[in-house]
Amino acid sequence: MSRVLEVENLRISFPDGQGGRLYPVDGVSFSLERGETLALVGESGCGKSLTSLALLQLIPPPGRIESGSTVRLGDIDVLGLRGERLRQIRGRRIGMIFQDPMTSLNPVFKVGDQIAEGIRAHFDVSRAEARSRSFNLLQEVGIPDARSRLDAYPHQLSGGMRQRVMIAIALAAEPEILVADEPTTALDVTVQAQILEVLDRLRATRGMAVLLITHDLGIVAGRADRVAVMYAGQIVEEAPTARLFARPSHPYTQGLFASVPRLTGPVQRLTPIGGSVPPPSAWPAGCRFRPRCPKAFEKSELAPPLLPVEPDHRMRCWLAETGGARG
Amino acid sequence: MTLLQVRDLVKHYHAGGMFRASAPPVRAVDGVSFDVGRAETLALVGESGCGKSSVGRTIIRLQEPTSGSATFEGTDLFALDRTALRKMRRRMQIIFQDPYSSLNPRMTIGAAVAEGIEIHRLARGKDVGRRVAGLLEEVGLDPGYARRYPHEFSGGQRQRIGIARALAVEPTFIVCDEPVSALDVSVQAQVLNLLADLQRERGLAYLFIAHDLAVVRQIARRIAVMYLGRIVEEGPAEQLLAEPSHPYTVALLSAVPEPDPGARRARIVLSGDLPSPSNPPPGCPFHTRCFHPLRSERCRQELPLLRPVGGTNAACHYAESTPSPEALAAN
């Protein structure tokens, strides 16, 4: 397999309001192979969306990406790019879709024109050709009656249809990587199923690599090849999907699984993690999960690195040294 | 024993403004009937805009019903005047998805929880503070938080504050309108456990409004599924989830992503969008998206009524032969 994206030691900081800085993303590393889907999973505030925005230098000021962070796209150092060179990467090589399609749709332009504009920004084609490609894209993302929808304004479409249009715009430039940040979180479950089906199909036919950002373990199952679980600005566990679901090993990952209500099997009392996710200003020294961890022990006062559990499976927990967190 | 009895509830919203006078109303609730027993949980599930919140709000008269009846402990709720309604609020409370919007940002947590106690004169002087402290403890919060303000708390803590506020007047019935939908999964589980504990300890009845079937299964023994302002299936949770009879319930269930890579279930992906509630289709409200092989002209003309099928009540003309996702995939 060929590696299309490599993120190394990504650190993002914001001023803390008292002259110092906070690091909501603190040393995140991962890579994507061609055609692969990696899921970045975690609860609100763990840094997963900031991580995805940083890939294209989209961190809003006064936030900044710290020096020493790298994002490599093939042999391009993305974080070193500025101006036109950066614009060529955005959209063209890495496409993005978000939870709220209205953030990337312009309310005053017809959707057909918005897709065509995206096509013409990246390819030297005629208006007529761009319009015909837009039509094909709308069909590809499963919009019924695509011909007439080309002339619709975003507000005339349902939430699910808007999300499809946003996917069409992201695909217009034929990116090799698609970053999908909670693409179905705002949608009803039957509409979510429609959108996920579209994404699955496109990934298969186009061979795109996908970085799927979600809080929902159900969406990850049967979709992602690998999973990285984030907590407090760091990846705390990473493994192939089947392995992670069969053997979640970090106490945080285990707590997440124990918190999810199921549709099948006996109804049992849930055993949630105590407390709540602390804000970056309150992250403890040592293992950041320590105050909520039922298995914390003396060594937890030191910050654990990512340690191997099995080949291909790593976690940020000292118990990996003894195999003690598997359960 | 029946605590709440709702019959043929209708709630239409009329678009405001002179020029809109002729616009069709939004038929948010279009003839809904159900019972809630003492210390029981009935879950009302459905997708956005199906009218489930409108049901909850009209029952406790946060909004006025268009027609229908609701009887609570023998009292006709829709006939109460303002004074009687205020008294009734001691018996029935509501908690919301976003507890922040229901808390006054300038009121301390203690004052917010004490409000109901004072309005209904349930305690005086030092006893009020003691009760507030007890309530905060009961919902898993430090009694010392009473002096703090809402913005200092996380989403899960605010939901606990909302629950303490509702409990303060010692109700017998609480409408829970998506109380865990905005919470992270670990915190959601804590709040679900808390609601279950309170129900057991205080004998509370809940109308639990939600869109997540797995969440609902965790808390409710009976489930009613709504679509476009109507209940399309209703019954004991285990039956309804294991052997749904209405095609919409089947589709809804099969769309839930289960956190189990081994469970490669057949999936029904509905085609098309939800019709507008101001212009619902005639006949069966689900017929524009229905996948039932027997779907016919009758579905387009005749409204199916809830009737017993298998272990539940379902509103589908052909509910006896609704195919499972697996059977559908095999064809």
Ligand SMILES: Nc1ncnc2c1ncn2[C@@H]1O[C@H](COP(=O)(O)OP(=O)(O)OP(=O)(O)O)[C@@H](O)[C@H]1O
């Ligand atoms: N005050 C109002 N004025 C006008 N229309 C309203 C009002 N409240 C609700 N509606 C409409 O009535 C329908 C049902 O709304 P309701 O809030 O009951 O749905 P819901 O099932 O709770 O949806 P959600 O899952 O999004 O909370 C929707 O079409 C909604 O837009």
Ligand code: SF4
């Ligand atoms: S009545 Fe007809 S359209 Fe409605 S759910 Fe049953 S088969 Fe489908």
Ligand SMILES: [Mg+2]
């Ligand atoms: Mg609602």
